[in-house]
Amino acid sequence: MRHNHHDQERASRARPKTSLHERFSDEARFIKAWLENPGSTGAVSPSGKYLARTMARYVDTSIPGKIIELGPGTGPVTQALIQHGVPADRLILVEYDPAFCRLLERRFPGATVIQGDAYDLDTTLSGLINEPIAAVVSSLPLLNRPEKDRCTLVSDAFALLSPGGRFIQFTYGMVSPVPRRPKSCRPVAFEAEASQPILLNIPPARVWVYRPASAGAKAKRPHPAVAMISKLREGTGRVKDEILDTRDRIETEIRLAKDRVRLDLQRRTVQMRDEPALALLRRLGDGKRKSRKS
Ligand SMILES: C[S@@+](CC[C@H](N)C(=O)[O-])C[C@H]1O[C@@H](n2cnc3c(N)ncnc32)[C@H](O)[C@@H]1O
Numbered sequence: 001m002r003h004n005h006h007d008q009e010r011a012s013r014a015r016p017k018t019s020l021h022e023r024f025s026d027e028a029r030f031i032k033a034w035l036e037n038p039g040s041t042g043a044v045s046p047s048g049k050y051l052a053r054t055m056a057r058y059v060d061t062s063i064p065g066k067i068i069e070l071g072p073g074t075g076p077v078t079q080a081l082i083q084h085g086v087p088a089d090r091l092i093l094v095e096y097d098p099a100f101c102r103l104l105e106r107r108f109p110g111a112t113v114i115q116g117d118a119y120d121l122d123t124t125l126s127g128l129i130n131e132p133i134a135a136v137v138s139s140l141p142l143l144n145r146p147e148k149d150r151c152t153l154v155s156d157a158f159a160l161l162s163p164g165g166r167f168i169q170f171t172y173g174m175v176s177p178v179p180r181r182p183k184s185c186r187p188v189a190f191e192a193e194a195s196q197p198i199l200l201n202i203p204p205a206r207v208w209v210y211r212p213a214s215a216g217a218k219a220k221r222p223h224p225a226v227a228m229i230s231k232l233r234e235g236t237g238r239v240k241d242e243i244l245d246t247r248d249r250i251e252t253e254i255r256l257a258k259d260r261v262r263l264d265l266q267r268r269t270v271q272m273r274d275e276p277a278l279a280l281l282r283r284l285g286d287g288k289r290k291s292r293k294s
Pocket of ligand 1: 040041042043045046047070071072073074075076077094095096097100116117118119139140141
């Protein structure tokens, strides 16, 4: 079947509802992984959709090439990337935990899932990358690693990027998780920008976007028309995302209100049902006393 532009747009932004059961299962999987390996899991629950969407929004889908996601876990950011318009077959998902890898394979058919170490990209991606990549999107708990590992990771990722490509990372910390002036290793020359704190995530987080310093300098002087078009596109994307966020919030409010009404009704029904039950109990109690007397 042929799809026109609007169908494609709608399909790419259509958000499959994650069932309550699925969400609880993901929470349980995460807690299990965290209990087994707190240092590398780095969080007790998957990222919320606001954080995941903010990460995805920083990916420029018009840059050709693969997009590498590091530490996808149960896939909330992967899902947001797909909704942002990244086809699954452009995604390479690098995850350490074998159980998460199996889940990702089931959940995102078409994506390449690699069970391996993100801090050793040369080995992990060997034979997979034959053209520059568009972006690296990382949810790795960077702050649990020494400065040297963080700098090596970013500089290895920069070596794979297309001009204009970005390394996108979230953190629960207050400052950039990639140090500008590390004490224990060679610094990486980068340009960085940070998102507003995402307060709706638990715990609140921030997204950092890094570009190789020279690419950043070039990217600062695009043709005015190109700059305007890209600004307009970013603006439109942000407005669409804000509409989606608002719709989600309204849906959540409605669901909570419905739950409150349902609970209230249940309580009342129980109370109403209790009356005859209590009367029966009272009568039974009377009966016992009478029979004891006789
Ligand atoms: C904080 S969780 C984020 C998961 C998911 N992206 C999310 O936002 O909910 C970090 C993930 O990185 C994975 N991870 C940690 N160290 C890794 C490594 N060296 N290589 C690949 N994945 C790693 C963990 O298994 C975990 O799934």
